Amino acid sequence: MDTQLLTAFIEVADSQSFTRAADVLHLSQPAVSKRITALEDQIGRPLFDRVGRNISLTDAGHTLLPYARKVLQDIEDGRRALSQLEGHVSGRLSIGTSHHIGLHRLPPVLGAYTRDYPQVDLDIHFMDSEVACDAVLAGKLELGIVTLPLQSLPHLQSRAVWPDPLTVVCAASHPLAQSRKTSLKQLAEHPAVLPDAATYTHRIITEAFKARGVAPRVRLATNYLETLKMLVSIGLGWSVLPDSMIDDSLIRLQIPGLAMSRQLGMVWHERRTLSGAAQALMQLMQQA
Numbered sequence: 001m002d003t004q005l006l007t008a009f010i011e012v013a014d015s016q017s018f019t020r021a022a023d024v025l026h027l028s029q030p031a032v033s034k035r036i037t038a039l040e041d042q043i044g045r046p047l048f049d050r051v052g053r054n055i056s057l058t059d060a061g062h063t064l065l066p067y068a069r070k071v072l073q074d075i076e077d078g079r080r081a082l083s084q085l086e087g088h089v090s091g092r093l094s095i096g097t098s099h100h101i102g103l104h105r106l107p108p109v110l111g112a113y114t115r116d117y118p119q120v121d122l123d124i125h126f127m128d129s130e131v132a133c134d135a136v137l138a139g140k141l142e143l144g145i146v147t148l149p150l151q152s153l154p155h156l157q158s159r160a161v162w163p164d165p166l167t168v169v170c171a172a173s174h175p176l177a178q179s180r181k182t183s184l185k186q187l188a189e190h191p192a193v194l195p196d197a198a199t200y201t202h203r204i205i206t207e208a209f210k211a212r213g214v215a216p217r218v219r220l221a222t223n224y225l226e227t228l229k230m231l232v233s234i235g236l237g238w239s240v241l242p243d244s245m246i247d248d249s250l251i252r253l254q255i256p257g258l259a260m261s262r263q264l265g266m267v268w269h270e271r272r273t274l275s276g277a278a279q280a281l282m283q284l285m286q287q288a
Contacts, residue, residue, distance in 0.1 A: 003075060006068040008035035009047060013057055013065055014138070073139040073272070080142075080275035090119035093277040096132030097124065097145040100225045101264055104244050105162055106145065113284055120277045128223055129200055136267050142278050144267040145285070147200045158267045161285050166204070166260040169250040170238040177251045184214040184255060191219035193228055193237040201225075201262055205240050208260050 011021040012032065022029045040047050047061035057065065079091070097106060102124075114122070127135070129146035136144045137156055148158050168187065176182050176190065188209070194216065195201040202221070209216055219237050222228060225245060232239045233249045240260065246252060266282055268274060274282075 002038075003072060005035050005039040005042070006072055008032050009039055009061075010065065010068055010072070012036060012048065012055070013061065016055055018055070069139060076139065076142075077273045080273045080278075088119065089117045089276045089280045091275060091277050092121045092123055093143070093275065093281065094123040094141045095125070095143045095145060095281075096127050096135050096141045098129050098132070098147065099126050100242070100245075101145055101147075102126055103226070104242075105264060109281075109285055113281055116284070117277065117280055120280075128196075128198070130198060133267055136269055139269065139272065142268065142272070142275060143281065146264070146267060148263045148265050148267070150200055150203055155270050156267050157270045159265050159282070159286075160263040161265040162263070164262045164264050165243045166201075166240050166262060167243055167246060168238060168240050168253040168255055168258070169232055169246060170253055171233055171235040171249075172251055173235050174238060174251065176238070176253060179253070181254045181256055184209065184212050184258060187238065187253070187255065188214045188216055190217070191237040192216045193220045193222075193231045193239050194218050195225065195228065195240075196221045196223045199223060201240075204260055204262050208258060212257070 008021065008025060008027075011024055012018055015021050015024065018029050018032050018036075022032045025032065036047065043060060043064065045060035046058050047064065048055045049058055110122070113120070125132070125135070125141065129144070129148075132141065132144035132146045133149060133153060133156060135141040137153070145161075147164075148160060149156070152158070168182075170177055174190070176186065179186075194205060206216070220231065222231075225241060228239050229241060229245055229250070231237065232241070238253065241250070242262075266285060268278070
């Protein structure tokens with residue numbers, strides 16, 4: 001059975017869309033449909049029910065899916081194990097990382113990595129940390145370089161690399177900008193622009209506020225911290241940003257008793273054999 005057929009099947013099943021699967025696989029939609037049809041011919045059963053624009057797995061599709069994942073994961077594990085026997089670091093390394101880490105933390109690490117290991121083909125995907133963790137667990141990525149989950153996830157190993165303190169900020173024109181100290185109650189009276197509710201960073205913020213009996217009034221939420229920084233700088237609301245992003249365009253607000261931080265680092269699947277390329281990157285990151 002052709003692994004390309006299985007790859008297309010898994011992607012369509014995960015995205016529930018031939019169009020989205022084609023985008024991820026960098027194929028045309030007819031090419032993806034052709035692969036699914038070929039796989040259904042080999043299986044002798046339909047794998048998807050197609051009703052209008054909606055698709056869903058048939059019983060045969062549900063049955064095949066975990067075996068298809070295991071086949072591809074075993075093949076990838078074999079490739080990684082063989083790469084370690086070669087005695088030199090080469091091959092393809094798929095990693096997922098957030099835009100913030102990609103902009104503010106990874107450039108010097110990746111620069112050194114590509115100089116030290118020119119035979120490695122880096123396959124970098126920019127995505128939310130939560131999505132990257134799911135992709136690692138699904139076997140789609142070998143490593144995630146992310147904001148670490150607040151609680152451990154089954155089968156996901158993690159290692160902290162960078163502590164990332166968080167600070168409440170506002171624009172110079174904000175009513176609280178001139179206050180030497182601001183209480184959480186005062187802060188909550190003003191609208192906030194915060195990371196999206198699905199993110200680990202949002203949970204860190206809201207849990208810190210909730211522990212003190214306060215709920216922020218969220219005017220707008222977005223996944224992109226650079227966008228939040230811009231929104232704060234034009235006076236749309238206060239926010240919480242990593243210290244590494246704060247410059248003269250923002251005012252730090254002193255909130256007595258409030259200290260927030262997150263951990264940035266690496267995640268990988270505990271049941272996957274890490275390639276020599278992945279191990280080399282992990283070692284380099286530990287020195288960052």
